[in-house]
Amino acid sequence: KQEVTQIPAALSVPEGENLVLNCSFTDSAIYNLQWFRQDPGKGLTSLLLIQSSQREQTSGRLNASLDKSSGRSTLYIAASQPGDSATYLCAVARNAGGTSYGKLTFGQGTILTVHP
Amino acid sequence: ETGVTQTPRHLVMGMTNKKSLKCEQHLGHNAMYWYKQSAKKPLELMFVYNFKEQTENNSVPSRFSPECPNSSHLFLHLHTLQPEDSALYLCASSQVRSGELFFGEGSRLTVL
Numbered sequence: 001k002q003e004v005t006q007i008p009a010a011l012s013v014p015e016g017e018n019l020v021l022n023c024s025f026t027d028s029a030i031y032n033l034q035w036f037r038q039d040p041g042k043g044l045t046s047l048l049l050i051q052s053s054q055r056e057q058t059s060g061r062l063n064a065s066l067d068k069s070s071g072r073s074t075l076y077i078a079a080s081q082p083g084d085s086a087t088y089l090c091a092v093a094r095n096a097g098g099t100s101y102g103k104l105t106f107g108q109g110t111i112l113t114v115h116p
Numbered sequence: 117e118t119g120v121t122q123t124p125r126h127l128v129m130g131m132t133n134k135k136s137l138k139c140e141q142h143l144g145h146n147a148m149y150w151y152k153q154s155a156k157k158p159l160e161l162m163f164v165y166n167f168k169e170q171t172e173n174n175s176v177p178s179r180f181s182p183e184c185p186n187s188s189h190l191f192l193h194l195h196t197l198q199p200e201d202s203a204l205y206l207c208a209s210s211q212v213r214s215g216e217l218f219f220g221e222g223s224r225l226t227v228l
């Protein structure tokens with residue numbers, strides 16, 4: 001059974017810092033890995049999707065890497081801003097014969113607070 | 117208009133009530149999902165529909181009954197719920213095989 005762990009559980013940083021969020025998973029037979037952002041009481045916003053054959057994806061100040069063999073992914077946020085404050089969720093999709101069918105296993109999330 | 121729309125956003129019901137959650141996606145996707153987010157627990161997959169056919173029931177109690185009349189609409193019918201069913205219920209959609217999910221804002225359910 002796939003298990004996803006995110007470290008740290010919470011992180012508080014001053015504005016402008018570069019930071020790294022970590023995600024690890026136990027079963028390397030994944031189809032892809034997706035990073036989401038969730039604001040309090042809201043739904044999930046997709047940030048980055050990394051296919052199992054890829055090593056990294058970038059979008060603006062965000063960069064996500066994937067090391068499938070070691071079961072790890074990191075989300076790097078450059079020059080953090082107060083608006084980045086949210087819960088960040090990592091989710092892996094199981095590889096089911098070359099597809100995923102959207103069956104994601106989520107981590108508990110990292111609660112990020114960026115203070116001015 | 118957002119890609120995935122859920123109604124109602126908030127719902128309070130007694131244990132003997134019957135209510136339904138609705139989800140509509142405007143992204144042209146052919147797969148839809150229900151996920152549950154309880155306090156202090158990771159999101160859990162409940163149901164998967166591909167091309168209107170249910171392909172996954174993740175051991176969900178029968179008091180939750182999904183319905184997918186077409187590829188754009190998904191319902192979750194609720195009856196005789198328990199207080200521990202109080203949670204945020206999230207709908208998502210994707211293209212089958214792409215694996216990239218897009219979520220709605222969720223329906224916050226409180227069972228008294």
